[in-house]
Amino acid sequence: xxxxxxxxxxxxxxxxxxxxxxxxxxxxxxxxxxxxxxxxxxxxxxxxxxxxxxxxxxxxxxxxxxxxxxxxxxxxxxxxxxxxxxxxxxxxxxxxxxxxxxxxxxxxxxxxxxxxxxxxxxxxxxxxxxxxxxxxxxxxxxxxxxxxxxxxxxxxxxxxxxxxxxxxxxxxxxxxxxxxxxxxxxxxxxxxxxxxxxxxxxxxxxxxxxxxxxxxxxxxxxxxxxxxxxxxxxxxxxxxxxxxxxxxxxxxxxxxxxxxxxxxxxxxxxxxxxxxxxxxxxxxxxxxxxxxxxxxxxxxxxxxxxxxxxxxxxxxxxxxxxx
Ligand code: HPA
Ligand code: ZN
Numbered sequence: 023x024x025x026x027x028x029x030x031x032x033x034x035x036x037x038x039x040x041x042x043x044x045x046x047x048x049x050x051x052x053x054x055x056x057x058x059x060x061x062x063x064x065x066x067x068x069x070x071x072x073x074x075x076x077x078x079x080x081x082x083x084x085x086x087x088x089x090x091x092x093x094x095x096x097x098x099x100x101x102x103x104x105x106x107x108x109x110x111x112x113x114x115x116x117x118x119x120x121x122x123x124x125x126x127x128x129x130x131x132x133x134x135x136x137x138x139x140x141x142x143x144x145x146x147x148x149x150x151x152x153x154x155x156x157x158x159x160x161x162x163x164x165x166x167x168x169x170x171x172x173x174x175x176x177x178x179x180x181x182x183x184x185x186x187x188x189x190x191x192x193x194x195x196x197x198x199x200x201x202x203x204x205x206x207x208x209x210x211x212x213x214x215x216x217x218x219x220x221x222x223x224x225x226x227x228x229x230x231x232x233x234x235x236x237x238x239x240x241x242x243x244x245x246x247x248x249x250x251x252x253x254x255x256x257x258x259x260x261x262x263x264x265x266x267x268x269x270x271x272x273x274x275x276x277x278x279x280x281x282x283x284x285x286x287x288x289x290x291x292x293x294x295x296x297x298x299x300x301x302x303x304x305x306x307x308x309x310x311x312x313x314x315x316x317x318x319x320x321x322x323x324x325x326x327x328x329x330x331x332x333x334x335x336x337x338x339x340x341x342x343x344x345x
Pocket of ligand 2: 035036037187215238296
């Protein structure tokens with residue numbers, strides 16, 4: 023049981039596909055007649071030994087092959103929601119990667135509707151609120167992202183916003199400016215991964231070219247004092263994922279994670295799990311791991327939780343409930 027179970031948690035950096043545990047992957051593989059390139063759950067779990075972001079993404083995209091139907095997407099997110107409810111989850115803004123599925127012949131609507139089914143059920147059965155954030159894959163062509171956004175017009179009622187993820191190095195945010203402008207016209211909120219592996223300049227580019235309201239990861243902003251000053255002044259939320267940073271070797275040891283420096287600088291930092299099935303911990307586990315590695319006093323834990331509420335796209339009424 024997490025020490026921080028009673029602290030109301032808000033997840034702002036959580037990839038639906040990153041919640042696929044090996045057990046469910048094999049269940050879905052059997053159900054859909056799909057074969058995985060691993061003999062067993064243990065063998066798959068043993069492959070979770072990453073050297074960088076790309077080595078993780080290769081496995082992450084390979085295992086998505088088991089996700090085929092609306093029901094699969096429901097079952098995937100529902101398993102995450104049930105498990106996280108026990109760790110104090112109250113609100114979640116879920117990233118998903120439609121291009122990873124439509125490129126395999128899965129219907130866009132089955133992906134969105136299945137995930138939305140799980141969120142609707144979580145509202146009723148678990149008291150968890152949330153929404154869906156459609157992420158474009160930055161290492162795929164911009165016109166594919168534009169087509170994906172046009173497909174999303176049939177589901178604007180269930181989409182909270184758009185994001186940008188996948189391989190960072192060599193794939194800057196700038197080329198997606200037009201797609202993000204169109205998303206804003208459609209009334210969607212905007213976030214992007216930046217400053218995870220790519221340098222601080224990618225964070226500034228996401229703010230300037232895409233108009234993002236939150237930055238996912240952003241840890242490398244510390245390399246640029248002017249950028250830090252701007253992020254503090256503009257109160258830009260940064261969704262930090264220490265277990266991800268450890269497993270993808272952005273940091274070599276959790277004790278060396280720059281979270282304390284980010285807090286000391288006055289940045290609006292919050293703690294999230296990113297891809298919990300792959301990185302060894304859900305949101306409560308993330309608080310526990312930081313506490314074990316660095317110490318975490320109650321006031322700081324409460325600040326991290328409150329920053330997540332403030333940085334969320336929940337309604338003012340819901341934010342008041344979550345605080
Ligand atoms: N970074 C980039 N892309 C991703 C990640 C991440 O941490 N997780 C899933 N897709
Ligand atoms: Zn991420």
